[in-house]
Amino acid sequence: MRTVLAAAVLCLAASFATIDASAAGRRVEAVRASGGADGARVVVELTANAEYKLFTLDSPRRVVLDLADTELAAGVKLPRAQGAIIAVRSGVQPGGALRLVVETSSDEAPRVTRLAPSADGGHRLVIELAGVAATASGTQRVVAAAHAPRGGTRDVVIAIDAGHGGKDPGAIGHGGTYEKTVVLEIARELAARINREPGMRAVLTRDGDYYIAHRERIRRARAAKADMFVSVHADALRDRGVSGASVYVLSERGATDEAARWLAERENAADLRGGVSLSDKDDTLASVLLDLSQAASITASMQAAERVLDSFGGVVPVRKTRVQQAGFLVLKSPDIPSMLIETAYITNAADEKRLRSDAQRRRLADAIVDGVQTYFTHNPPEGTRFAELRRLAAAD
Numbered sequence: 001m002r003t004v005l006a007a008a009v010l011c012l013a014a015s016f017a018t019i020d021a022s023a024a025g026r027r028v029e030a031v032r033a034s035g036g037a038d039g040a041r042v043v044v045e046l047t048a049n050a051e052y053k054l055f056t057l058d059s060p061r062r063v064v065l066d067l068a069d070t071e072l073a074a075g076v077k078l079p080r081a082q083g084a085i086i087a088v089r090s091g092v093q094p095g096g097a098l099r100l101v102v103e104t105s106s107d108e109a110p111r112v113t114r115l116a117p118s119a120d121g122g123h124r125l126v127i128e129l130a131g132v133a134a135t136a137s138g139t140q141r142v143v144a145a146a147h148a149p150r151g152g153t154r155d156v157v158i159a160i161d162a163g164h165g166g167k168d169p170g171a172i173g174h175g176g177t178y179e180k181t182v183v184l185e186i187a188r189e190l191a192a193r194i195n196r197e198p199g200m201r202a203v204l205t206r207d208g209d210y211y212i213a214h215r216e217r218i219r220r221a222r223a224a225k226a227d228m229f230v231s232v233h234a235d236a237l238r239d240r241g242v243s244g245a246s247v248y249v250l251s252e253r254g255a256t257d258e259a260a261r262w263l264a265e266r267e268n269a270a271d272l273r274g275g276v277s278l279s280d281k282d283d284t285l286a287s288v289l290l291d292l293s294q295a296a297s298i299t300a301s302m303q304a305a306e307r308v309l310d311s312f313g314g315v316v317p318v319r320k321t322r323v324q325q326a327g328f329l330v331l332k333s334p335d336i337p338s339m340l341i342e343t344a345y346i347t348n349a350a351d352e353k354r355l356r357s358d359a360q361r362r363r364l365a366d367a368i369v370d371g372v373q374t375y376f377t378h379n380p381p382e383g384t385r386f387a388e389l390r391r392l393a394a395a396d
Helices: 132-136 179-195 214-223 252-264 283-312 349-355 358-378 385-395
Strands: 026-036 039-046 052-057 062-067 070-072 085-092 098-104 111-115 123-130 156-162 200-204 228-235 246-250 324-326 338-345
Touching (some): 026 085, 039 062, 111 385, 179 200, 179 228, 246 283, 338 349, 349 358
Parallel strands (some): 156 200
């Protein structure tokens, strides 16, 4: 039975993407390349995450990668010409940025994958270039070594749920800000941010000011075959001094209550992910299967939520520094990793002001995506482009 899947991370950047500005003395320890007629791939190995900028130049065609506050380690040899790569050069830019320039025969837009440390290696950026064969057909594809295993290329789907809506305004700030309004804006920004990542796709449970029942939100996520469910809210308290974000996953008690409901209604219940049906199982087996699925889902939810909470550090104020567990109905899908993010306290004046700011909402969305991506990097789903890219990078 399939349990919980996740995805490795792609980050195609047209502007600087903030990753970790705190790492000092970061170096590029290796630059590797492989390729043939179909294209090429350049793997950049780093001692730590770095801010980076990727862009292209013409006459001749070049792909330029600038790595902020990074140096090329002594003895590093740059790759020779192969496949779509004509030449690779390096240089130091004003301000300490390391520039890597890949002169290429490919006219297609490059694609970049960011891989977090794993058993396969440390921090890596992977640049993919389509070759003559690929560009002639008008398509761009992953370049794989001949011995590399071939997998699927489906997108990882993230269901983004803007809380409340329509007749349910949610909490209301003292400045008149409606929770249902600001969380929809955050959800839209989050979805747009995810959709800019090749191999990832977002679906919104609502994209307007209307009410949706909690179980309908779950149903829509399941119908979209979501790999993860993220519900966006803004907290409220009478104490106006309380501020900051919190992240929740389903509690064991909430899971137990939901399991009882699924078992009672399993004749009408949808199959678990992976096509495992409870309707044709006896009570004991159905209970065991459901327990296994819920346990895996809660574990994955906790791991992903911890990544998101970590990414909030230095970006948004945090109220509770540990992931919380509660029985929120919207978290009760037994087989989709789910989290509920209280982005701020709308009843706090400073938090309310942040929620009304386009720039602050973008920063919040970036932090959430960064946390989700980090989780997926360490838990790549089989059958996705991300898992394939991770295997290919490890094979080099």
